[in-house]
Amino acid sequence: MGNGTSVGRVRGLGSAHSGSHHWLLQRFTAIGNLVLTSWLAVSLMALPNFSYITLRDWIVSPVTSTGLALFVISTFWHARLGLQVVVEDYVHEAGAKFAAMTALNLAAFGGAAYGLFSILRLALGA
Numbered sequence: 867m868g869n870g871t872s873v874g875r876v877r878g879l880g881s882a883h884s885g886s887h888h889w890l891l892q893r894f895t896a897i898g899n900l901v902l903t904s905w906l907a908v909s910l911m912a913l914p915n916f917s918y919i920t921l922r923d924w925i926v927s928p929v930t931s932t933g934l935a936l937f938v939i940s941t942f943w944h945a946r947l948g949l950q951v952v953v954e955d956y957v958h959e960a961g962a963k964f965a966a967m968t969a970l971n972l973a974a975f976g977g978a979a980y981g982l983f984s985i986l987r988l989a990l991g992a
Contacts, residue, residue: 888947895944902937909933922988931989938981946974 909930913920924930949970957963 888951892944892947895940895947898936898940899944902933902940905933906937925985925988926991928989931985934985935982938978938985942974942978942981946970949974 909924910916913924925934950967953963953966953970957966
């Protein structure tokens with residue numbers, strides 16, 4: 867099959883087989899965000915007030931701090947996945963795409979690390 871046939875023209879230009887995995891990860895993190903946001907809203911509505919002492923005592927609970935950590939991880943992961951698609955679709959120059967993806971990864975991982983550090987610091991009472 868040469869370059870003149872339709873198969874020959876598209877050979878090597880087909881699916882990279884990573885789109886379905888990326889799509890599923892976006893859906894799983896979206897479902898996780900929905901569940902964790904619902905849990906967070908219900909938990910916060912059950913609190914008597916929103917003073918620092920009340921929230922600190924609430925975060926100290928292992929279940930709460932674990933749920934908040936999962937919320938932070940899932941939210942930043944979902945945001946990174948969505949913005950990665952935007953960068954891949956709309957940034958066409960290789961250097962600009964590399965810079966945008968690097969900035970995106972630094973922002974996502976840095977934001978998640980800061981959120982987890984804040985939860986850990988409050989949960990351990992430092």
